[in-house]
Structure formats: C-alpha cells, structure tokens
Amino acid sequence: MKIKLSALAQQFELKLDGNGNDSITGVSSLDKAGQEQLSFLANTKYTSQLKESNAGVIVVTEEMKDSFAGNKLIAADPYVAFAKIASLFQHNDKPVKGIHSTSVIAKSATIEDNVCIGPMCIIGENCHVLSGTVLEARVTIGNDCVIGKNCIIKPNAVIIYGCKIGDRVIIHPGAIIGADGFGLARDVDGWIKVPQMGGVRIGNDCEIGANTTIDRGTMDDTILEDDVRLDNQIQIAHNVSIGKHTVMAGCSAVAGSAKIGKNCLIGGGVGIIGHLEVCDGVTLQSMALVTRSIKKPGSYSSVSPLQETHEWRRSAVRIKQLDKIAKRIAILEKKNRE
Amino acid sequence: MKIKLSALAQQFELKLDGNGNDSITGVSSLDKAGQEQLSFLANTKYTSQLKESNAGVIVVTEEMKDSFAGNKLIAADPYVAFAKIASLFQHNDKPVKGIHSTSVIAKSATIEDNVCIGPMCIIGENCHVLSGTVLEARVTIGNDCVIGKNCIIKPNAVIIYGCKIGDRVIIHPGAIIGADGFGLARDVDGWIKVPQMGGVRIGNDCEIGANTTIDRGTMDDTILEDDVRLDNQIQIAHNVSIGKHTVMAGCSAVAGSAKIGKNCLIGGGVGIIGHLEVCDGVTLQSMALVTRSIKKPGSYSSVSPLQETHEWRRSAVRIKQLDKIAKRIAILEKKNRE
Amino acid sequence: MKIKLSALAQQFELKLDGNGNDSITGVSSLDKAGQEQLSFLANTKYTSQLKESNAGVIVVTEEMKDSFAGNKLIAADPYVAFAKIASLFQHNDKPVKGIHSTSVIAKSATIEDNVCIGPMCIIGENCHVLSGTVLEARVTIGNDCVIGKNCIIKPNAVIIYGCKIGDRVIIHPGAIIGADGFGLARDVDGWIKVPQMGGVRIGNDCEIGANTTIDRGTMDDTILEDDVRLDNQIQIAHNVSIGKHTVMAGCSAVAGSAKIGKNCLIGGGVGIIGHLEVCDGVTLQSMALVTRSIKKPGSYSSVSPLQETHEWRRSAVRIKQLDKIAKRIAILEKKNRE
Structure with missing residues (x-):
C-alpha cells in the first residue's frame, strides 16, 4: 500500500510541513527508515537521531520539528499518531470466514455471522460468540461463555466455563481465563479444595498477554474493567478487580481479592498481596512488592539496588x-x- | 438443588442453631447472600459484616455465633465446613463418557472403564489411564505415563513421556509436566545439552496450577509427595522434591535439586536456590529469596519495604x-x- | 544398549584407567549407580561420595581419580564428557516419519523430506520446514515462518507468523514465539495498540524452555543469537537482543529493547529493565533487578538477605x-x- 502524505495528514488530522505529494509504503525506526517510510520521534532524548534519519517523513511535535530538514507531520502526541498510522500497514492475513471443519462446536452454541473460527477450536455448550470475532486456531472455550464483538483470540488460549469477554478484546496465545482460584482449607488430614464458583468478567478493549492466567472468583467474579491491558505471564488471582485503563507489564502477579484502581501503571514482576487496595493513578516500579494498601496516587518502589x-x-x-x-x-x- | 438445614447439619456433622426446615439452594459471600443461600465467617476481622448479612444460614464457630440473629451452623473450622458444603453446589458439567472421536489414542495404551476423554486429546504408547479419570479436552500425554484414578486434567495440559501421576490429582490448563530439566555443560565451542532421563512422580491429591511447569529429573525423578498444592505459573526444576501438604502460591520457583519439606506454606513469587534444603513447617513470605538451607521451622522474609x-x-x-x-x-x- | 569401556574411551577421546572389557548399559547418579552404570564427579565438594559409589565406571578429572578404586574415565571436564556419553542412553522414541493425518498443513507450505509432523499440528501459508525437523504433536506455526534443520518442537509450542528459527533448535512445550510486543500509546480516551510489525529471529542451537514467551519486535526483530539457552517461563519482550552462548534460568524477564551481551549467565527470576545494555560476560544472581546498563563484566546482585x-x-x-x-x-x- 502506498499513501500520500497529504492523505495521511487529512485522515489523521495532522499538520503537514513538507511535500504532500510524497508518499510512503510503510513505517520503520528512525535509523532504518528510507525515503518511502514514515518514522516518529516521541522522546527528546533521541532528537540527535533525527538529523541522520533518511525517513521520508517524520511525525514530531511542533517543538521538535526544526530538528529535521525533511517532511514532517506535526502531532500533539507523535507516538499516538504513529500508532494509528502504523495500523494501516500492519500484517493482516485476512482470516478465513466460517468455521474450519476440524473445529468442534457444541450444537447449543450461538455463533453469529461474520465470526471466523480457524482449525481445531473447541466451543462448549450454550456459548455465544458475537459478530466479527476471530478465533485464529486451537482456541478452547468452555460451556456458557459469552465472547463479545470483534475480538481476536489467538492459538492455545483457553477460556473456562461461564466467563464473559467484552468487545474488541485481544487474547494472546496460551492465556488461560477462568481456571480455578487457589482456595484451600486445611482440614485435619490435609487440604480441602474450596469450590471456585464465580466467573471472570473482562470489559471492552482489554488485551490479555501470552501465557497470562486470570483465575475465576470463589463466589463472585474476577473483574477487569474496560481498557485494561495485561502483558505476558501475568497472574491474576481469584476475585481481583482491576480498574479502567490500568496497564500491567510482564510477570506481575496480583493475589486474591486485591482491588487495583484505574489508570495505574504497574511495572514488570510486581507483586501485590491479597485483599489490599491500590488507589487510582498509582505507578509501581518493576519488581516492587505491595504489602499494604496504597491510598495516595504516586510512584512506589521496593527493590534493593544492584551492586x-x-x-x-x-x-x-x-x-x-x-x-x-x-x-x-x-x-x-x-x-x-x- | 435445594437442601434443608437439618440435612446439612446431619451430613457434615455440624450443630444447627436455627430452623432445620429452612433450606438453601447455594452459597454466597456474606454481603451478597440472600435467604436461600449459605455463607460463612472464618475471620473475626469481618464479624461486623454478620449483622448486615441476609444469608439464610451462616457457618460460624461457637464463639462467634451470637453476632448473627438468623440460622447458624456451628463448626470448629467454618472455612473447612464451608468448603465441603460448597462442593455440593459447584458447577458440574457431567463429562461425556467414552473417548471423543477426535482424540488420538495409541493402540498400546490402556484406558480403564469410566474414563472420560474429551475432544482432541492425544495419548501415547503404553500409557495407563485409571478408572474415573477425566481428560476434559486437548490434553497431551506422552508415551509410558500412568495417570491414577479420578484425576481431572484440563485443556492444554501436557504430560511428557514416562511420568507417573497419583489418584485424585487435578491438573489445570496449560500445566507442563515432565519437560526437560535445564541441564547444560559448557564445552569449548558452546553449550552441550545434558540429557534429562529421569521422570516426574506426583503423589495423590495434588493440584497443579495453570501454566505451571514441573521439569523431569536428570537421572532420578522430580517428586511431589501427596497433597502438594501448586498455584499457577510455578516453576519446579529438575530433581526437586516437595514434601506432603506443602502449598505454594503463584509464580514461585524452585531451582534444581532443592528439597522442600512437609507442611510448608510458600508465598507468591518466592525463589528457592538449587541444592538447598528447606525443613518441614517453614513459611516463606511473598517474593522472599532463599539463598541458604533453612533448618528451623518458622516464617522467613527478604524483600525491601515499599516506599x-x-x-x-x-x-x-x-x-x-x-x-x-x-x-x-x-x-x-x-x-x-x- | 551395552557398550564397553574401551569403546567409550575411544569414541569420546578419554583416557581409561581400568578394565576396558567391562561394559555399561546406562548412567546414574553417584549414589544410585550400579555395576552396569556410569556416573561422574564434577564438583570436588562431593568427592566423599566417590568412595561409597558402586558405579561400574566414573568420569573424573586426573586430579580426582585416586579417590575412587574402580574403573575411571579421565576427562578434562567430566560434566561435559558425561553429557556426551549420557546422550547415547537417553530416551529416544523414534518419531514417526511423515505427516499425521490429523495435522492441517497449508498447501503453500514447503515441508522438506525427513520432517516428522505428529498429530494435530497446524502449519500456515508459505512456511518452510527444513529437513530432519520433528514437530512432535500439537505444534502451531503461523504463516511465513522458516524452521531450520533438525529442530525439535514439542507439544503446544506456538510460533506466530513471520518468525525465523535456526538449525538444531529445541522448543519446549507451551513456548510462545512471536506474540505481539506490549506497545501502547496513551490517547485521550484510552490506550491505542501500537502495531507490532517486526518478527523474531532465533539462531542455531538455541533452546527455548516450557511456557517461555518471546515477543515479536515493533518494527525490527527480536533476536536470539546462536546457542542462547532459555529455561522455562522466561519473558523476552519486543526488540530485545541476546548474544551468543548466553544462558538464562527460569522466570527471568527482559523488558523491551534491552540488549544482553554474549556469554552471560542470568540467574532465575532476574529482571532487566527496558532499553538497557548488559555487556558480555555478566553474571546476574537470582532475582536481581538490573536498573542501569552494566558495562563491566562480573557478578551482580540486588536482593535483600533472608531473615x-x-x-x-x-x-x-x-x-x-x-x-x-x-x-x-x-x-x-x-x-x-x-
């Protein structure tokens, strides 16, 4: 695909400083972009790289535009503008419409039109998969689940029974949603398993990383509100709730019944103890361990320094x-x- | 299902303080339970919630019973009693008897009566799956494995060749049992893989969490004794042994040849260095790193405080x-x- | 298989101190080996175990040989020699040649001779699988991937589109290669997904542990050079590069665009912050967090001591x-x- 800079400026409501008849065929990093590629600068730390870049056009802020001699698209937030433009060029194998012959779909399941189900998927009784959703391949969905519109579910994702997924949710490979919470009661002779009878509710626009696990609740549900973004290998225990727009980096873990607020930024490898509350707007630095509720927005840390x-x-x-x-x-x- | 309180009291050997003709249809949390639901109070911290609860009956200790005006079932350990009662009401899709037509079972495998094998399972040569076990769907079992009686194995669990699983074991989705231990010898030109020729032996009544990995031993076996309970995303390296009734929370990791005692409570994200011994009855707080053998029961910690x-x-x-x-x-x- | 000590000495270029007509049928640990088994001693700490060993032959260094009365094979590095000898005896179910009837292979894929594809594999459009490679079972490979010669890929491994794997690579169960990097830009109303358009390139002789995840790059590739060895449950974020012969133990995580040198030894549970550089020859102790670039080879630590x-x-x-x-x-x- 080839697109003129004038067309880009119009589509994304950006100001063009340069030749609108020039065009690009893709995006690349500042140092690798050529004349037919667009790049961006979001961090002033890398301004020096602008001079050496051969990019056909660069997305920059008004303040940084003089550091580059070539074509510029001026954006209030160059990274956001870049993300939107790049989506025009991303890899996009059209999924095959319909249901692959190797998939096993329960008769009582409702699969809406425009759903694509690739090879070797399994869908249980009474499930409802809404329009526009793609199960790429080898997805397992247990009984009584609802999968919203325009979701993308990748190979080896597993959704256990009775879970509800919103619209436009992306579930990456190997993610497990709705496995039993880790509930045990100690009896005289050993451990008794506490039945895990709640479900998992995931809002709209969430993203669940590869091999991330989100356990079902014990009695009530485990909840991710809209636009929660989880990276890979995160563990969310039973009855956790996570507020809107909160983002968690890889390998973080939240123990049972903890309540995380909105707009939190949680670094990699962070641990949050059970039954705590973390208020809105908290940043947790990598590998911090939260052992008490946090009631004040701000940034928190807890790791010994490297020596x-x-x-x-x-x-x-x-x-x-x-x-x-x-x-x-x-x-x-x-x-x-x- | 509807069950009278008198019947509950009898079945679980509890003392009823209230109207035995009242009945319940399920369980719920203290704040959400209604007149047809049972709840419980195990922690005196939440006693104040008792007064506001609309539960039809509450499981409490003798000491706490006066805090609630309605029906009570008196238990020495309300949490244990609750776990047992709740199991009557848990979600229980009857697995379909027999072997699903899409599963691939080696001819030399022995599948006992009353085994349920759902869609797309793979069972290797010379395996033996004992009576009452359920492979829900998409379970992979390599050659020469023995799976005991009344186990439940969830989708995407993988058991590599030559492993032995006890009775009543629950294996959650994505768990990998018997992958190669991480053994490398440094030769002049690079690393040489050390063959991993032991197996994994898992006792009775164990539970293995979602996406947890338990490696096979190098020469001898990796061993979990009876009633070991592992949460999600735990890593157990080659030749580790874990004693009876030990419980590990999510994301913990035990390095090669470490020996963990009985009745240990290991918090989330804990690390245990290889070749160490942790004696019986040790509690490890979340994200502690064990760098030396622990010879004295008690509670141990090692994380910098959050600031x-x-x-x-x-x-x-x-x-x-x-x-x-x-x-x-x-x-x-x-x-x-x- | 039975092999004479004289033959072993010749094949592996070791000096035999003992009876060349004695033979072994396997390997075992020092304390469990019997007369027909070989064992080894690599660590002087365990020299006392030599006297009590009943092994038919022991691989030792010249310096340690007098501690054992029986047959000895003398090696400069006994662990390396043992690894090579043990590989003669390892479990080795011959994979079935050809493509299992339950696998779904795109017509445009090129599968070379001598490739073994077990049950329920999925291979996408335009893939190229080179000679001698084994996909054991239930392997998913997306479009446009190249898998080198003599690789072994285990059940439930997933390789997303457009990735390139070298020769003799071993990919353990549940490993996910090429899932989207975690790239998000914050717009006014919420997060915008940044398209992840790079791939993953894995060199020759690499090993990828069970449930390990390696994300694709945003624009350029995520790169593992030759002979990189990753244990289980490791998280490698987008655009990370890892140098030759570097080894990482379980549950470590490297954030986006970090650059790890050659011949590093990275302990379990280590975290490395994004955009940092770790030079060649660095050892990181278990659960260390690297928050700044490391420019000097050596050993680094950062965890509070256990108390x-x-x-x-x-x-x-x-x-x-x-x-x-x-x-x-x-x-x-x-x-x-x-």
Whole structure:
C-alpha cells in the first residue's frame, strides 16, 4: 500500500510541513527508515537521531520539528499518531470466514455471522460468540461463555466455563481465563479444595498477554474493567478487580481479592498481596512488592539496588544488622547530649 | 438443588442453631447472600459484616455465633465446613463418557472403564489411564505415563513421556509436566545439552496450577509427595522434591535439586536456590529469596519495604553505603570510648 | 544398549584407567549407580561420595581419580564428557516419519523430506520446514515462518507468523514465539495498540524452555543469537537482543529493547529493565533487578538477605529510615570534629 502524505495528514488530522505529494509504503525506526517510510520521534532524548534519519517523513511535535530538514507531520502526541498510522500497514492475513471443519462446536452454541473460527477450536455448550470475532486456531472455550464483538483470540488460549469477554478484546496465545482460584482449607488430614464458583468478567478493549492466567472468583467474579491491558505471564488471582485503563507489564502477579484502581501503571514482576487496595493513578516500579494498601496516587518502589556481588555481600550483612546499628547511633547521640 | 438445614447439619456433622426446615439452594459471600443461600465467617476481622448479612444460614464457630440473629451452623473450622458444603453446589458439567472421536489414542495404551476423554486429546504408547479419570479436552500425554484414578486434567495440559501421576490429582490448563530439566555443560565451542532421563512422580491429591511447569529429573525423578498444592505459573526444576501438604502460591520457583519439606506454606513469587534444603513447617513470605538451607521451622522474609519512589531512591543510595556507614559508627564509638 | 569401556574411551577421546572389557548399559547418579552404570564427579565438594559409589565406571578429572578404586574415565571436564556419553542412553522414541493425518498443513507450505509432523499440528501459508525437523504433536506455526534443520518442537509450542528459527533448535512445550510486543500509546480516551510489525529471529542451537514467551519486535526483530539457552517461563519482550552462548534460568524477564551481551549467565527470576545494555560476560544472581546498563563484566546482585520475619520487620523499618540514619551519623561526626 502506498499513501500520500497529504492523505495521511487529512485522515489523521495532522499538520503537514513538507511535500504532500510524497508518499510512503510503510513505517520503520528512525535509523532504518528510507525515503518511502514514515518514522516518529516521541522522546527528546533521541532528537540527535533525527538529523541522520533518511525517513521520508517524520511525525514530531511542533517543538521538535526544526530538528529535521525533511517532511514532517506535526502531532500533539507523535507516538499516538504513529500508532494509528502504523495500523494501516500492519500484517493482516485476512482470516478465513466460517468455521474450519476440524473445529468442534457444541450444537447449543450461538455463533453469529461474520465470526471466523480457524482449525481445531473447541466451543462448549450454550456459548455465544458475537459478530466479527476471530478465533485464529486451537482456541478452547468452555460451556456458557459469552465472547463479545470483534475480538481476536489467538492459538492455545483457553477460556473456562461461564466467563464473559467484552468487545474488541485481544487474547494472546496460551492465556488461560477462568481456571480455578487457589482456595484451600486445611482440614485435619490435609487440604480441602474450596469450590471456585464465580466467573471472570473482562470489559471492552482489554488485551490479555501470552501465557497470562486470570483465575475465576470463589463466589463472585474476577473483574477487569474496560481498557485494561495485561502483558505476558501475568497472574491474576481469584476475585481481583482491576480498574479502567490500568496497564500491567510482564510477570506481575496480583493475589486474591486485591482491588487495583484505574489508570495505574504497574511495572514488570510486581507483586501485590491479597485483599489490599491500590488507589487510582498509582505507578509501581518493576519488581516492587505491595504489602499494604496504597491510598495516595504516586510512584512506589521496593527493590534493593544492584551492586557487584562482592559489594552486595557486605551490604547484605549490614542490612541484617540495621536495627542494632540504629540503636548504636541512638546511644552515641545520647552520650553526645550528656 | 435445594437442601434443608437439618440435612446439612446431619451430613457434615455440624450443630444447627436455627430452623432445620429452612433450606438453601447455594452459597454466597456474606454481603451478597440472600435467604436461600449459605455463607460463612472464618475471620473475626469481618464479624461486623454478620449483622448486615441476609444469608439464610451462616457457618460460624461457637464463639462467634451470637453476632448473627438468623440460622447458624456451628463448626470448629467454618472455612473447612464451608468448603465441603460448597462442593455440593459447584458447577458440574457431567463429562461425556467414552473417548471423543477426535482424540488420538495409541493402540498400546490402556484406558480403564469410566474414563472420560474429551475432544482432541492425544495419548501415547503404553500409557495407563485409571478408572474415573477425566481428560476434559486437548490434553497431551506422552508415551509410558500412568495417570491414577479420578484425576481431572484440563485443556492444554501436557504430560511428557514416562511420568507417573497419583489418584485424585487435578491438573489445570496449560500445566507442563515432565519437560526437560535445564541441564547444560559448557564445552569449548558452546553449550552441550545434558540429557534429562529421569521422570516426574506426583503423589495423590495434588493440584497443579495453570501454566505451571514441573521439569523431569536428570537421572532420578522430580517428586511431589501427596497433597502438594501448586498455584499457577510455578516453576519446579529438575530433581526437586516437595514434601506432603506443602502449598505454594503463584509464580514461585524452585531451582534444581532443592528439597522442600512437609507442611510448608510458600508465598507468591518466592525463589528457592538449587541444592538447598528447606525443613518441614517453614513459611516463606511473598517474593522472599532463599539463598541458604533453612533448618528451623518458622516464617522467613527478604524483600525491601515499599516506599514512595523519591524516598526509595534515598534509601537505595544508603543501602550501597551501608558497610561504610557501619564503619563510621565504629569509629565514632571508638572515639567515644577514648 | 551395552557398550564397553574401551569403546567409550575411544569414541569420546578419554583416557581409561581400568578394565576396558567391562561394559555399561546406562548412567546414574553417584549414589544410585550400579555395576552396569556410569556416573561422574564434577564438583570436588562431593568427592566423599566417590568412595561409597558402586558405579561400574566414573568420569573424573586426573586430579580426582585416586579417590575412587574402580574403573575411571579421565576427562578434562567430566560434566561435559558425561553429557556426551549420557546422550547415547537417553530416551529416544523414534518419531514417526511423515505427516499425521490429523495435522492441517497449508498447501503453500514447503515441508522438506525427513520432517516428522505428529498429530494435530497446524502449519500456515508459505512456511518452510527444513529437513530432519520433528514437530512432535500439537505444534502451531503461523504463516511465513522458516524452521531450520533438525529442530525439535514439542507439544503446544506456538510460533506466530513471520518468525525465523535456526538449525538444531529445541522448543519446549507451551513456548510462545512471536506474540505481539506490549506497545501502547496513551490517547485521550484510552490506550491505542501500537502495531507490532517486526518478527523474531532465533539462531542455531538455541533452546527455548516450557511456557517461555518471546515477543515479536515493533518494527525490527527480536533476536536470539546462536546457542542462547532459555529455561522455562522466561519473558523476552519486543526488540530485545541476546548474544551468543548466553544462558538464562527460569522466570527471568527482559523488558523491551534491552540488549544482553554474549556469554552471560542470568540467574532465575532476574529482571532487566527496558532499553538497557548488559555487556558480555555478566553474571546476574537470582532475582536481581538490573536498573542501569552494566558495562563491566562480573557478578551482580540486588536482593535483600533472608531473615526470620520478626527480625526482617525490624530491618525493614530501618531501611526506610536509612537516609535519616546517615544524616544523624554525619551530625555526630561533625560534633566529634568540633
């Protein structure tokens, strides 16, 4: 596909500074883009790369535009504008309409028109898959699930019974939605499994990463509100709820019944203890462990700093002595006052 | 299903304080339960919720019973009693008897009576699947495996060759049992793979969470004793052994040849270094890293506390200076003594 | 299989100290090996176990050979020699040649001779699978992928479109290669997905662990060079590159665009922040978090030491006070100087 810069400017409501008759056939990074490719600059840290870029056009802010001699598309947020433009060029194998002959669909399931079901999918009793949704291949959906409109579900995703997925949700490969929560009661002879009878409710416009797991609730549902975005290998335990627009990076984990607010930015490998509340607008730095409720928006951290191992060993010894060290200081201070 | 309170009291050997002719049709949480639902109170922290609950009956201890005016079932451990009662009401799609036509079963495999094998399962040569076991769908079992009685194996679970699973084991979706341990020897030109020739042995009454991985041993087996309960996304490396009744929360990882005792409670995201021993009765708090053997039962922790990031930055700088700080104190103390 | 010690010595270029007519039928650990089994000693820490071993032959270094009375094979690196010898005896179900009737292969795909494709595999349009490669069962390969020679791909592995895998690569069950990178731009109303249009390129002799995820690049590729070895449940984000011979243990995670050097040894549960560089020859201890580029080879750590929880609580309080503690010391020092 080839598109003129004037057409791009019009479609995405951007100001063009350059030759509207020039055209692009794709997008690329600043250092690799050629004359028929568009790139962008969103971070002033990389402004120096602009001069050396051979891109046919660059999306920049008004403030940064003078750093590049060639064609520019001026955007308030170049990264957002780039994301929208790039979607014109993305890989897009048209899914084959209809239901592949190797898939097993329960007779009681309702599959709306314009649903594409690739090879080896399994859909259980009483499911309802709404219009425009694509199950690429090898998707498993248990009984009594509802999958909204225009969803994309990738190979090896599994949705256990009784879950409800909104519209335009993307579920990446290997994600497991609705496995049993980890509920155990200790009896005299050993553990008793606590039945997990709630479901999972996922709002519109959510994205669930590869091999991420979202457990069903014990009695009530586990809930992701609209536009929650989960990266790969995240673990969401039973009865967690996550507010709108919250984003979690890879390998984070939220324990049972924790309540995460809206517009949170949760870094990779973060842990959140069960039954806590994290208010709206909280940023958690990578690998932080949240051991108490957070009631004030802001950024939080909890990891020891990286050191060379031989130095770290000395710090580690001292961390164990910290309480004694603090008491020794108090004694010195007392003596000093005397 | 509708069941009278008198019948419940009898079946589960509980004392009824209320009207035995009242009946329930399900269970729910304290705040959502209605007149036909049972709920429970296990934690005195939530006693205040009892007064506002509309539950038809509540399972409580003798001590807490006066906090609720309605029907009560008195239990020594309300959570255990609740788990047992709830199992009467849990979602229970009867699995279809027999072997689904889309499954591929090796001729040399022995499938006992009363085994249910759903769509698209694969069972290898010389496997033995015992009576009452259910492979829900899309389960892969390699050659020479034994699966005990009354197990439930969920979609996308994979059991590689030569593994032995006990009775009443539940394997959740995407769990991988018996993948190669991570054994490498460094040769001059690069890494040589060390063949992983042991198996995995899982005892009775174990539960393996979604997307959890348990590697086969190098020469001997990786072992889970009876009633070990693993949550989602746990990694168990080659030749680990885990004692009876030990429970591990999500995203924990145990490195090669570590030996975990009985009745341990291992929190989420915990790491245990290879070749260590953790004795019986150890509790590990979330995200702790175990770098030495633990020989004394008790609770252990190792994570830096959560702080606002701007404060954390100051702490992090000081952690690196700790050894110097300690030495400066020693100097002050010396001067003070002089 | 039975093999004489003289034949072993010749095949693997080892010096035999013992009876060349004795033979072995397998390998085992030092404490379990019998007269027909070979074992090895690589770590002097376990030298005492040599005396009690009943192994028919032991692979040892020249220096350690006097600690064992029986047959010895002398190797510069006994672990490497053992790995090679053990491979003679490993479990090796011959894969069935050809393509299983339940697999779905696109007509435009090129499957070379001597490729084995087990049950329920899916191969997309324009794929090229080279000679000697085995897809054991239930492997999903999207459109436009190239899989090199003599690879082994295990059940439930998923390779999304447009990825390139080298020769002799082993992909373990549930690994996901080429899922979308986690790219989001924040627009006024919510998040916009940034199209992920790069691929994944994996070199020769790599190994990808069970349930590990390797995301495709945003515009350029995510790259693993030759002989990179990844354990289970590792997360590699978009546009990461990892140098030759680097090894990562389970549950580690590398964020977007980080660049890891050659010959690094990365422990379990390590996190590496995005856009950083880690130079060649770096060792990262378990659960370390890398928050800045590392430019000097060596070993690095960053985890608080394990303590009993009641002691840890006191340390944790003091960590938060560290900046104040340091300032109090400075005051004491100043007073002392006065």
